[in-house]
Amino acid sequence: MGLPLIIVTGLSGAGRTTVLKALEDKGFQVVDNLPFLMVPALIEYLLSHNAPEQSTAIGITSTDSDTANTKRVLSELQSNTRIEFRIIYLDCSAEKILQRYSESRRPHPIGSQNLQSAIKTEEGYLSSFKKIAEIEIDTTDLSVRHLRTILHHYFSGNPSKEKNPKILLISFSYKRAIPKFADLVFDMRFLSNPFYDINLRNLSGKHKEVQHYILQDPRWMIVEHHLKEFLINSITGYEEQGRSYLTIAFGCTGGQHRSVFSAEYFHNILKKLNYTCTIEHCELEGQN
Numbered sequence: 079m080g081l082p083l084i085i086v087t088g089l090s091g092a093g094r095t096t097v098l099k100a101l102e103d104k105g106f107q108v109v110d111n112l113p114f115l116m117v118p119a120l121i122e123y124l125l126s127h128n129a130p131e132q133s134t135a136i137g138i139t140s141t142d143s144d145t146a147n148t149k150r151v152l153s154e155l156q157s158n159t160r161i162e163f164r165i166i167y168l169d170c171s172a173e174k175i176l177q178r179y180s181e182s183r184r185p186h187p188i189g190s191q192n193l194q195s196a197i198k199t200e201e202g203y204l205s206s207f208k209k210i211a212e213i214e215i216d217t218t219d220l221s222v223r224h225l226r227t228i229l230h231h232y233f234s235g236n237p238s239k240e241k242n243p244k245i246l247l248i249s250f251s252y253k254r255a256i257p258k259f260a261d262l263v264f265d266m267r268f269l270s271n272p273f274y275d276i277n278l279r280n281l282s283g284k285h286k287e288v289q290h291y292i293l294q295d296p297r298w299m300i301v302e303h304h305l306k307e308f309l310i311n312s313i314t315g316y317e318e319q320g321r322s323y324l325t326i327a328f329g330c331t332g333g334q335h336r337s338v339f340s341a342e343y344f345h346n347i348l349k350k351l352n353y354t355c356t357i358e359h360c361e362l363e364g365q366n
Contacts, residue, residue: 082133088168110137167211231356251333260327283338333361
């Protein structure tokens with residue numbers, strides 16, 4: 079076992095600071111804004127001064143345009159047997175980054191007069207990181223809370239003792255957007271909508287009354303077996319391909335009834351199969 083080391087990088091405004099704070103809360107030693115070419119020197123220091131199990135997260139900005147040396151150092155880190163090296167790459171749409179910078183009124187680290195040009199230049203600088211990132215998260219439609227939940231999913235427990243892949247199940251509303259980081263997405267709007275029952279409207283798919291309503295839907299009775307079989311076979315396939323993480327999303331109109339029920343239902347099934355699962359309901363604030 080080598081020194082656990084995570085590089086956190088990605089587009090400026092995509093959430094690097096949030097990720098580093100979340101990792102710090104989980105016990106990581108955090109170093110931010112370090113020029114990437116100084117990472118080897120930091121690693122040598124950590125190896126000689128740190129306990130071998132102390133995990134370290136390093137935040138890397140995009141101001142270094144020395145792509146040739148960046149590729150060289152990345153290659154050295156990948157082949158260094160004394161460290162367990164991983165990269166988290168944070169992506170985001172240009173429109174959302176423009177919005178965030180407009181709201182914060184902070185200058186972009188690239189320093190270009192044109193923000194859109196700065197984003198494109200930054201994407202070029204970071205392309206080598208993105209190509210080999212183990213974890214890539216698109217934060218365009220994520221709140222800070224949801225981003226922290228995803229990180230908890232990735233960095234909870236002891237991976238060596240768990241059945242892979244670690245699975246995150248999400249319920250969401252089609253009124254907003256399909257989660258871009260989801261590997262599998264299921265549209266549950268074919269089921270009868272409990273919203274139109276006045277007694278169920280203010281409840282969610284976590285309530286027994288809503289669950290009973292959906293379980294009695296003939297379409298659920300037909301689809302449930304096939305969906306379960308598809309999911310288990312898909313997860314097995316991802317596992318055989320060496321995937322460590324998998325995100326499964328269930329959507330409905332409001333993200334309150336059918337999608338929540340489906341996420342909860344399959345969460346229970348996968349837990350019984352000894353998979354490590356986390357569940358997140360995007361529209362149920364404080365009820366996850």
